[in-house]
Amino acid sequence: MAKGAKIALAGEGGQGVQSVAMIITEAAYEDGREALYIPNFGVEQRGGVSVAYVQISDEPIGSPKFKTADIVIALSDRAVRRTQRYVGDKTIFVYDADIEGVEDDLPKNAAKVLAIPAIKVAKDELHPRVFNIVIMGAVIGATGVVDVDRAKQAIEKKLGYKFEKDPKLRELNFKALERGMELVKEEL
Amino acid sequence: MAKGAKIALAGEGGQGVQSVAMIITEAAYEDGREALYIPNFGVEQRGGVSVAYVQISDEPIGSPKFKTADIVIALSDRAVRRTQRYVGDKTIFVYDADIEGVEDDLPKNAAKVLAIPAIKVAKDELHPRVFNIVIMGAVIGATGVVDVDRAKQAIEKKLGYKFEKDPKLRELNFKALERGMELVKEEL
Amino acid sequence: MSSPWKPVTYENGKGIFHLFTNLCKGCGLCVEKCPVNTIGWSKKLGVYGTPAVEPGHGEKDCIACGICELVCPDCAIKIEKVKDKKEA
Amino acid sequence: MSSPWKPVTYENGKGIFHLFTNLCKGCGLCVEKCPVNTIGWSKKLGVYGTPAVEPGHGEKDCIACGICELVCPDCAIKIEKVKDKKEA
Amino acid sequence: MADKPIEGEKRVFMTGNEVVAWAALAAGAEIMYGYPITPQNEIMHYWTRLAPKYGRKFLQTEDEISAGFTTIGGVLAGRRAFTATSGPGNTLMQEPMSMAEMMRIPVVQVVTQRGGPSTATVIYSQQEVTMTCFGGNGEGARIVYSTSTHQELFDYTIKAFNTAWKYRFPTHILGDGYQSKMRESLTMYDPASRGIEMVPTEPYVAKGGVPGIDRDPNHLRNTYNTEDELYDVVMGIMSDWEKYAPEIAEYQEFDAEDAEVLIVAHGVVTRAVQAAVKELRAQGKKVGHFRPVTLRPLAEEQLRKRAENAKVVLVVESAYGQLCKIIANSLYGLTTPIKKVLKPGVGVTAEEVVEEVSKLL
Amino acid sequence: MADKPIEGEKRVFMTGNEVVAWAALAAGAEIMYGYPITPQNEIMHYWTRLAPKYGRKFLQTEDEISAGFTTIGGVLAGRRAFTATSGPGNTLMQEPMSMAEMMRIPVVQVVTQRGGPSTATVIYSQQEVTMTCFGGNGEGARIVYSTSTHQELFDYTIKAFNTAWKYRFPTHILGDGYQSKMRESLTMYDPASRGIEMVPTEPYVAKGGVPGIDRDPNHLRNTYNTEDELYDVVMGIMSDWEKYAPEIAEYQEFDAEDAEVLIVAHGVVTRAVQAAVKELRAQGKKVGHFRPVTLRPLAEEQLRKRAENAKVVLVVESAYGQLCKIIANSLYGLTTPIKKVLKPGVGVTAEEVVEEVSKLL
C-alpha cells in the first residue's frame, strides 16, 4: 500500500481506538505529513461503538470522513457490523480472531479479510493493557503510513511520563507495537 | 368631491379623532360602502399626535395608509405640523380657527386651506364634549362620503345607551353634526 | 444655562409655588396629595394641552410643605419656602 | 412473554442471586453497597463487554438483603430470598 | 354555553386582530397559547373575552418560547391549538417552530409582522418573510399564507388549521400590523355552512390504552444519534414537502396574462399593486400582477409562465428584498430582468407603484 | 501573567475548537461569553483553561439568549468580545444577533454547525447557512466567513474581530462539527508577527467624562416610534452594507476559468470538491470550483463571470438547498442550469462529487 491511507478503527468504549488514532496521526504529523483524525460522536455514545476516522497523506486531505476506507480494523462484534459500510473492493478488513459469532457478518466485498489474534497476543504474550498498541502496530504494518521510529517517538511523547516511573513499560509498549506489525504482516 | 375619499384626521389624545373615524367608517360600512380605518400607533404615543386614516370608496380599497389625502383635518398646532406630509395639490386642508401660532406651518400646496371655528362653536353654542361630533360633521360636509341620516344612525348606535338616559344628548349630538357640516360648507 | 421652562409663579407669604406648564401633564397626582387641598385645575394648559394645576383652590392656603413637588412625576412643581422672612 | 434476558444464577441457601449479563454494565455500584462485601468481578462479560459481577467474593456469604438489587441502575440483579425453607 | 360562535353568514366591520380571533373560534380552535406583543395583542384580547363562552381555553405564557412549546403541547394532546406573535417574538418562536418542522407537528402560528430588525417598530413591515418561511436551523418545511384583506384573514385562518392537520406541517398566517389594526368589512361564516369540513385532529400522546400492552407507546423525539438517521428523516420530510407543495401552493393573477411589466407583491402590498394595475391598464399600459398567496410553497410554475412572457418583473415589498430572494430563486434560468421597490418597514401606496412602473415604461 | 499567547509562528496539530480558542487569544479577544452546546463546547473548555493565563475573562451564562446579549454588553464596553454556539443555540442567538445587526454592534460569533432542524444531531451539517446570514426579523447585514481548514479557522477568527470592528457589522465564523472535532495541522502565529494590525476597539458606553457636561450622552436604542424613522435607519444600514460588500467579499477559485462544470461549495465541503476537481482534471475533464469564503456578502460578480461561461453549475452542500438559494439568487439572469447535490446533515466525499459530476458529463 502507498504512503497515504484512509483508516477506520472501531471498537468498544474501553478498547482505546481513539488513542490509537491520536498517536498514529500525531506521529504522521511529526513526520511532516498531512494527517487528519476525527472521532465519531453523538448523543447516545455511552456504550456505543467507538469509531476513529484517520487519514494520512502527502497531499491536503479532503473530507474528514470518507465513504470507503483503505483499511478497516474492527475489535468487537458490534464494531464488525458497524464498519461494514466503509468496506469497498480495495479495502483490507482486519478483525480480532477472538471475536465470536461474526462469521456471517464479515464483509464479502473486501479485498482481504484478515483475522489477527491481537487480544490473545496481548493477553498471553504481553499485557492486556497494551492491546491497543498491538492494534496500532497492526495499522502501521498494514499501511506503512508512519515510520516505526516515529511511532515509537509518538508513544514516548504520549506515555513518557509513565515510562519514567517504570522503564519496563516502554519496552512492553514497543514490543506490542512490533508484535502488532508482525501479526498483520504474517497475514498479508 | 366624489363619493370616495381619503381622510387624515389628526389631533391631541383627548380630542377624539379616533372615535370620529370609527363612527364615519361604520356609517359608510352600514351604507354598504367600502370603508377602511386605521389609527396610527407606536411606542411613544403617550402625548403624541393621534392620527386616523380613513378611506371610503365604492371600490375595494388599496393600501391602508396613503400618501396624499383628499381632506386633512388638524385639530392642534402639533397636528397641523404632523399632517403636512399628507397634503397634495388636490387636498383640502381644514384646521381649527382657534389654533394659535401655526400661520407659518399651514400647507402652501393645498387646494384649499380652511379655518373652521369648531372649538368655539362647540364651546359657545353646544358643549365642549361634542367637539368631535362637530368635526365629524365637518368631514361629512367636506366629503359627502356618508349620508347624514346614516351618520346619525351610527351615532345612535355608538351613543344610544347614553341617549336613553338623557334624550337631550341625542339632540345635542345631531345638532353638533349639522353645525359641523354647515361650518365647512360655509367655507368651501 | 437658563432653564427652557418658564414657570407660572404663585406666592402667598409662606411659600412660592412655581408651576412649569411645559412639564405639567395634568395628571392630578399632586392635587390628591396636597395636605391642605389647595391645588386645583388652572386655566393654563399643560404640555399636552390639558389643564395644568395651580394653588389657591382650597379653603386653606399653601403651607409650602413641598409634598406636591415630591410627588410630581414630571418635576413640574417647585416650592420655595419663604423662611428667611421670619428668621431675618 | 418470556424474558429476553437469561440470568446467571448463584445460590447459597439463603438466597438466589440472579445476574443478567445483558443488563450489567459493570458500574460497580452494587459492589460498594453490599453489606457483606460479597460481590466481585466475574469472568462473564456484561452488556458493554466489561466484566459483570457475581457474589462469593467476600469472607461472608450473600444474606439476600436485596440492597444490590435496589441500587443497580440497570435492574441487572434479582435477589430471591429462600425463606420458604425455614418457614416450611 | 353558546353553541356555534357564528351561525351561517354575518357581515361585519372590525379590526384584523378581531377577525383572527373569530376565525379561530369558527375553525374550532380549542386553545390558544400566547405572549403579548404589538400588533398582535388584540387577538388575545378578543380570544380571552370570547373563548370562555364557547368552552375554549387560553394560556398566557412567560415568553414566546414557552408560547410556542406549549402550543406544540396542545397539538400533541390532539387539539386544534394556535399561537400568535410578531417581530422579536417570532424570532424567539423559531426555536419551537423548528421542532414543529422536524416532527411534523401541525401548529398554527399567526404572525402580525412589525418593523425589524430587532425591536424596531411595533407598526408594520414585511420583514418576517425569510424567518417565517425558513427560520431556525431548518429547511423551511412550513406552509405560509400571506393575507391581504380581512376576508382573507378570516378564510385562511380557518384554512390554516385544515392545511396543518392534513399535511402535518407547521402552518403560518403571515399578516402585518396594518391588517391587525385596521378596520374593514368582511363576511364571517360558520365553515360548515359553506361546506368546509374541518380536518379531524388526533392526539399524539395519551392516545388511550396501556402502551406496551394494548398498543406500542408513541415515542416522539427530535434528536438523532447518527448522521445517516438524520439524513433519512430530513429527506423524508422534504420529499413529502416536494410532493405536496404543488397542491398547497396558491396564487392570484391580475391582468398577468399579457403583462409586459409583471408586478410581484404579497400580503397587504398586493392591494396597492392591484389598484395600480387597474389605473395603469386604464392608461392602456400592459401591466399585470402576480400575487403569491402562499409564500411557502410558492406557485413556481405559474409564476414562471408569466415572468417568462414579461419584459420586466417588478418586485414590490415592505422589506429589503426578502420576497425578491424567493422570487429570483424560483425564476432562476429566466432572463427577464427583475427590478425592485424595497420599502423596509413602511407601507406602499398605489401612487408609488404607478410612479415606479411609469419609470420602467 | 504570560505575555503573548503565541510568539512568532508555531506549527501545531489540534482540534478545530482548540484552534478557535487560540486564535481568539491571539487576536486579543478580551472576554468570551458562552453556553455549552456540542460541538462547540471545547472552544469554551480551552478558553477557560487558557484565558486566565493571559488576563482574559469568561462568563458562562444561563442560555444562548443571555450569551448573545452579554456579548453585546462586552462589545458596548469596548471589548473584543465573542461567543460561540451551534444549532438550536444559534436559533436562540438570533434574538441578540438581530439587535447587533440593527445597532451595528461588532460582536463576533463562532457557529459550529450541527444537524438540523431542531435539536437533530450534535454532529455536523451546513444547515445554519440561511439563519446565520439572514436570521431573525432582519435583512442580513451580517458578515459570514465559512471556513474549511484549521488554518482558515485560525486566520479568519482573527480576521473576524478586525472585520467586525472596522465595518461594525456582526461577524460570524461559520464552522461545523467536523471542523470542531477533527485534528489536523496548521500554523498558529502572533498576528503582529505577520504584520496584521488589530483594528482598535472603542467603548460605546462609559466613554469617560460626565455626559451632558463634558460631552453628549450616548443613547443607544433599537426601538423607533414611526415607520419613517425606521425606514431611514434600515436604509442607512443597507446602504453601508452595499457600499462595503465588495471589499468584504472573499472567494477562491480552483480551475474555474475554463470550467464547463462549475462546482460551487462552501465550508468543509470545498475540501471534497477540491479533491474531486483534481481527480477530474487528471481525467481531462473541464471541471472547476468556485468557493465563496464569505457567504455574506457573496462575491457575486466573480461568481457570475465563471457561471456565465460554464455549461452547468453544480451546487454541493450538506443542507437542503441553503447555499443553492443564495447562489441562484445571485446568479439570476443567467441561463446556465444549476444542478444540486443536497446532503442535509451528512458529509460529502470527493468520491461522491466525482460520481455526481460524471453523471453530468
Added chain:
Amino acid sequence: MSVAPKMPKCWRPETKAHKFCPGCGHGLVLKALGEAIDELGIQERTVFGCDIGCSLLAWDFFNIDTVQTHHGRTTPVITGIKRANEDVIGIAYMGDGGGYAIGSQHLVNAATRNEKITVILVNNTNYGMTGGQMAPTTLPNQKTETSPYGRDVEATGNPTQGPEMVAAITPDTAYVARGTVANVRQLKKFMKRALENQISGNGFSFVEVLSGCPTNWRTNAAETWKFIEETMPQYFKIGEIKVPGEKKEG
C-alpha cells in the same frame, strides 16, 4: 436668575417633559433614582440599561450613557458590560413583565451568580407598554386585557413575589428591597443602598418598586393613589428584605 425645575442633576433637560403618560409612576421612580445617582456622584461611571416595556421610554432620559435593549434582556446586557468593565456602575431598569416573565431566567441566574449589578424593577401589575395585559404581578381578580373577567388565581397563579424570590436565591452579600412611589424618600434610600452595594463590590442588588399605571388601570389620580397605597401593599410587602450585614428597614 430664572427659576428652574428641581430635576435631578443627571436628568437630561432636553428630553423633558419625558415620554411617560400623565401620572405614570415611572417618573417618580426615575426621580428617586436620579437623586440617588446625584448623591452618590456616580453619573460619569453609570451605564443605564432599559428594557422594552414602558421603561424603554427612558432611553434618552438621563445624561448618562444608556442602552435600550429587548424585552427582558436588560439584565444580560448590563451583566455583559459589567463583566467587561468592572468600573462601570450598571443599572438594569425594567418592568414586571420584563423581569419576572420573559427575562426571569436572567434575573434568577444573575441573582444566583451574585452579579455586581443593580436591577430596578417597576411593578405596575400589568404589561403597560402593550396596552394592559396580565403580568405575573397582576393581583387576584384584577381585570386586564388578557384576564378580562379578572385574574383567576386557580388557573394562573398568584402574583409573583419577586424580591422574596430574589432574596431566597442570593447570598448574604446581596441587597433586596421593595419600595413604592408612594414613598419617594424611602425609595431613594433603597436605591442608594442598592447602588452602594454595587459600588462596594459586595454583590447583586435588586429593588422592586410598586408603581402606578393610570393609563391601563383606567384610574383617576385619587384611584391611582388608592391602588398604590392601599391595594398593592396587601399583596406586596414594602421594605428591605435583605441588607448585607445590617438590619432591615421593614
Added chain:
Amino acid sequence: MSVAPKMPKCWRPETKAHKFCPGCGHGLVLKALGEAIDELGIQERTVFGCDIGCSLLAWDFFNIDTVQTHHGRTTPVITGIKRANEDVIGIAYMGDGGGYAIGSQHLVNAATRNEKITVILVNNTNYGMTGGQMAPTTLPNQKTETSPYGRDVEATGNPTQGPEMVAAITPDTAYVARGTVANVRQLKKFMKRALENQISGNGFSFVEVLSGCPTNWRTNAAETWKFIEETMPQYFKIGEIKVPGEKKEG
C-alpha cells in the same frame, strides 16, 4: 418459568439495557419513578416529557407516550399538553442545566402559576450530556470543563437551591422535595406524593434528585457513592420542603 429482571412494569423491556452510562444515577431515578407510576396505576394516563441533556436518553425508556424536546423546554411542552387535556398526568423530566439555567423562566413561571404538572429534576452538579461543564448546581471549587480551576463562587455564585426557590414561589398546594438516588425507597415516596399532588389536582409538584454522573465526575463506584452521600448533602438538604396540608419528612 424463566426468571425475569425486576423492572418496573411501565419500563419498556425492548429498550433495555438503557442508554445511560454505567453507574449513572438516571437509571435509579427512573426506577423510582417507574415503580411510583406502577403503584399509582397511572401508566395509561401518563405523558412523559424529557429534555435534552442525559434525560433525552430516556426518550424510549417507558411503555408510556413520551415526547423528547429541546433543552429546557420540557416544562412548557408538558404544560401545554396538560392545559389541553386535564386527564393527562404530565411528567417533565430534566437535568439541572435544563431546569435551572436555560429553562429557568419556565420552571419559575410554571411554579408561580401552580401548573398541575410534576417536574422531576436530576441534579448531577454538571452538564452531563455535553461532557461535564459547570452547571448552576456545581459545588464550590468543583472542577468541571468550564471551571477547570474549580468553581469560583465569588465570580459565579453558589449552587442553585432549586427546591428551596420553588418552595418560595409556590402556593401551599404545591409539593416540593429533594430526594437522592442514595435512598431509592424514600425517593419513590417523594415521587408518589408529587404525582398524587397532580392526580388530585392540588397543584404543582417538584422533586429534585441528587444523582451520580460517574462519567463526568471521573469517579469509580466508591467515589461516586461518596460524592452523592457525603459531599452533595453538605450543599443540598434532602427531604420534603413543602407538603400540602401535611408535615414534611426532613
